[in-house]
Amino acid sequence: MNQFDAIDSGEEVTSDDYTPEIEPQPTWCPGCGDYSVLKALKGAMSDLGRDPEEVLLVTGIGCSGKLNSYFDSYGFHAIHGRTLPLGRAAKMVNEDLEVVAAGGDGDGYGIGGNHFTHTARENHDMTYIVFNNEVFGLTKGQSSPTSPKGHTSKTQLKGVAKDPVRPMSLALSAGASFIARTAATNPKQAQEILVEAIEHDGFAHVDFLTQCPTWNKDGAQYVPYIDVQESDEYDFDVTDRREAAEMMHETEQALYDGKVLTGRYYVEEDRRTYQEEKQARDEMPESPVVGQYFDDEKEWERSYERLDRHT
Amino acid sequence: MTQDELIWRIAGGSGDGIDSTSQNFTKALMRYGLHVYTHRHYPSRIRGGHTYVEVRASEEPVTSRGDGFNVLLALGDSFARNPSAGAVYGDEKTKPLFENLDELNEGGLIIYDTGVLEDEDVGDLETQATENDWHLYPIDLRAIAREHGRDVMRNTAGVGATAALLDMPLDPIQELMSEAMGGDILDANLAVLSDAYEHTNAEFEATHDLRIPKHDHDEEQVLLSASHGISYGAIDEGCRFVSGYPMTPWTDVFTILKREIEDLGGVAEQVEDEIAASMMAIGASHAGAKALTGSSGGGFSLMSESIGLAEMTETPLVMVEAQRAGPSTGMPTKTEQSDLEFVLSTSQGDSSRVVFAPGNVKESYEQTRLAFELAYEYQLPAIVLYDDMLTGEFRNLPRSFFDREPNPDLGSIATEAELADLPHDVGGRYERFRTDGDTDVNPRSLPGMRNGRFLATGNEHWPDGQIAEDTANRIKQMNRRVSKVEVVRDALAEQASPDTVVGDEDADFALLTWGSQKGVVEEAVRRLTEAGHSIKALSVSQMAPLRTEEIADFLAGVEEALVVEMNATGQFKGLLQKEFGDYGDVLSSLLKYNGDPFEPAEIIEAVEIKQSGEGGDTSSETTLYPPAGDRS
Ligand SMILES: Cc1ncc(C[n+]2csc(CCOP(=O)(O)OP(=O)(O)O)c2C)c(N)n1
């Protein structure tokens, strides 16, 4: 008996299906970019026809982490920086789930930086959305890993002495197989990119520029974006690692000069996902681990037979 | 045995094959019909450095390493890098011989390798031997190894010589070798073995008393460590996901499960750090697999925040904590029981969990199974706490002990059909954290199930999981979570107690211990009783929730109780005093924290000092606190 009926249910889905019946009082400030991520993600899920009960959204801590409260699927609002290992393990035991992880730039590129590197490297089949507002929102505006050099805040009184993290370049060198940047000010592109990211087989990293009107009024996120795929000025091959790297570098630099470039930067279609790699090595079963618990035919082996090497 | 029992110590350099040789020899003794027990001592080095394994074998069941030992097979250290006596680390080459002599019992045998240790290395060994009634058997093991194979087979030669001197037939050893290897390697080893055997018989007239008796087990035995017990317990409970990061000695369980779990259709992952390991176990468990993670002190520290997350989200989580000597990196390969306080309260807030500290291989299997059952039934973290000593201690158990049903039951989990009938909020979210139900534990739903969606969050939450700071709800949720421990306590009370009492029920002098020191305390009690003392002991392995009633019953009428544990601060004694709020005058501590487990004689000595009424301190490497005689 299948215990996971929501998966591939084939039912028609709309954005409203992802909206909680009683919407909690938003804790996001008016004008916050996070509202756009929510809208784009709901839209993407309905475009893809995903049933809310087959989706597991894992979030971290921060304003971004509140995404789960307004998105009515299976959800796990975890701890600061730890979305990726939680999400990827869920995917490893049930490949049929749609796993999306989301968190802030402090969450993902700071405290969770190690997990980011390794999840990308392993190319888990999941989507990772980073709300990049260049500050810590929830803890009141301290500088984050993506804050520009010189950014001042209550804990960086003389201006940040560090160069900012370059998230897309980091994702590329770590091994992500889909990398894009979009912006809250561009809802249409954001939704399209999320659809592609979710559909992508492998680790899809979306650096989502979100404005924080409360703590980062000067952020470049407010500036009208340029879509690198639509503009003739930027001609590069998204499947070419070297060209992608150059474009990312240029984009990441441009942001601090007040120019917002968005779009897909790297797409690698033929790379095996981590699940596939492990299956090819007989390190993972072909059908979901969790299915075994509901399979009446399955013979559960006792350790008794495995003890022979100890006699 | 003609002279009590065999305690054979094989000593050499790390990397000299001490572990595998001793394990095979132990198995041979087991197949020969004896009860066996091993104790491993190794330095935190990959190559070189003095290491030994002790094997105790007897016609009677063995529960501890025993006192000292009576056969030394000193291989010398072939990896010794600095053989000069004045070097910082001493004379590495002769360490395997001389570092062990302190503990060699009177009448004992010494077999040493004249291929590695020459006359000038050995110095006044003969004089020492005469003084202590030791029997010396210098044999060129290296030459025998070289003749048929390679230098490393010195250990096989040593085993051959041991067998000859103890009058032990070679067939169980040969049998095991043929099972473990093949081809040229096997032939060479077999040749080395029998050559050493014959050479020893021809060369020496045995002057010692020790001979191996032939004995029989009623049924087939297996040789396992507590790490195997934990691993097979997990497998039999349907654990199909393990994530970890290497750290001694937790790595033992991790490697066993890695080898086993994939064959069974599961997943085993070495990940980037312990934080990831614990978060992955939570993710896998949340999605519906039975999962395990674990570490040792430092790595477990990194998991603190995840434990709290599992508690708050009510995600089943089974963890192993393999203690070693701390604090910090401490002594990576040495044993200690000093993480008790830490494990009982790791993570912030009013947090609760189930903690077992198995006392032997059998309990490690049973209590791991129980940890899974409780974690999945009551949706909380369950921790199996053991220590380096138990990871490396192999013992024989009847094979039939493991002949029991597997349990793939996911615990309190609803089917889709059941979910349809359970309460939902107006928007159709499943009220997984309901506080007004009949039970404190609401069934789980799994992502992908119809009618089951809810939010799991580390923040305080409403019944459907939505974040909430409402005070009334907070109190209800908190009460519900806290009361789960009471539900667990009641459920455990229905089960046979894992805490065992031995000795004279009416004794007014008692010993208390926990976890790994169970066997040695019990042996001390047995021997003290034989010597006419009235004494009893309680070994506790259910650390949380503690079986307070049983402990109180045990302590009623006791005038003095010595709490035996391997740490410097008396953590278990502190726990007892916290739980009971008294016994301040009754309880005192016998502590050992030099990195080695207790030997029975050390406990006997402390009891005798205590009972003599004269005060004084122990002569050995243990500490009485407060010192005997200090109390009015
Ligand atoms: C281990 C830990 N450290 C610190 C915090 C406090 N904290 C909460 S949110 C946050 C920063 C969030 O910044 P970011 O990830 O950029 O998200 P935003 O709020 O901007 O969306 C911090 C430091 C925490 N919850 N846990």
Ligand code: SF4
């Ligand atoms: S603090 Fe900034 S990031 Fe947080 S909700 Fe307000 S605007 Fe958004």
